[in-house]
Amino acid sequence: MIKFLSHAALAAALLAASSGAPAASTASAATGSAATVNSATVNYVNADRLTDVPRDRSERAFMESELLDHFNKLAARLPAGQALTIDIVDIDLAGEVFPRVPVRDVRVFKGMGDRPRIHLRYRIEEQGKVVRSGERALTDSAYLNGYNAYRSEIFAYEKQLLDDWFRKDFAPSP
Numbered sequence: 001m002i003k004f005l006s007h008a009a010l011a012a013a014l015l016a017a018s019s020g021a022p023a024a025s026t027a028s029a030a031t032g033s034a035a036t037v038n039s040a041t042v043n044y045v046n047a048d049r050l051t052d053v054p055r056d057r058s059e060r061a062f063m064e065s066e067l068l069d070h071f072n073k074l075a076a077r078l079p080a081g082q083a084l085t086i087d088i089v090d091i092d093l094a095g096e097v098f099p100r101v102p103v104r105d106v107r108v109f110k111g112m113g114d115r116p117r118i119h120l121r122y123r124i125e126e127q128g129k130v131v132r133s134g135e136r137a138l139t140d141s142a143y144l145n146g147y148n149a150y151r152s153e154i155f156a157y158e159k160q161l162l163d164d165w166f167r168k169d170f171a172p173s174p
Contacts (some may be wrong), residue, residue, distance in 0.1 A: 038078050038083065038084070039083055040068065040084040040085070041084070041085045042071055042085075045088065050088075053093065055099075066154065074162065074163070074170075079126075081126050083124070083125045085124075085125065086121070088119070089121060091119070092118075094116035094158065095107040095108055096108055109144060109157075115139055115140055115143050116138075116158050118137075118139075118158065118162070119137045121135045134169075136169075138161050138162070
């Protein structure tokens with residue numbers, strides 16, 4: 001299992017390592033009160049068996065970073081003091097990859113059988129107690145039709161899919 005921390009948690013851990021202080025106390029000092037900062041932790045279950053992710057290591061790391069940033073934005077919508085943990089069981093990015101370009105793969109979106117799919121488990125904790133958890137298999141067969149707030153961004157369809165899930169299951173957009 002690969003685990004990714006939020007930027008705040010990573011910064012706190014790096015600061016703690018350089019100063020010799022425990023990570024938890026450094027996190028509180030660096031971000032204010034740890035109880036009021038919502039964060040996300042993303043784990044990739046069986047990362048080597050995911051259906052469709054970038055083959056190149058740097059592109060894969062970029063995808064993981066983009067998704068972590070997006071989950072942090074979603075976690076910020078939760079009530080203060082809650083932490084979101086996501087276990088990505090499988091992911092199939094929108095479109096199909098055509099590895100025909102020498103420099104990098106090309107992803108083509110047709111809208112027929114190439115929809116984004118994310119299978120995840122989630123857990124929301126507050127003061128060390130799980131307040132909500134579940135498992136979802138997210139997909140959007142009409143991903144090319146309709147509104148997408150991220151149309152000009154990379155992983156736009158996956159981000160919109162996650163927003164739709166979060167809005168329906170948790171909290172309205174701010």
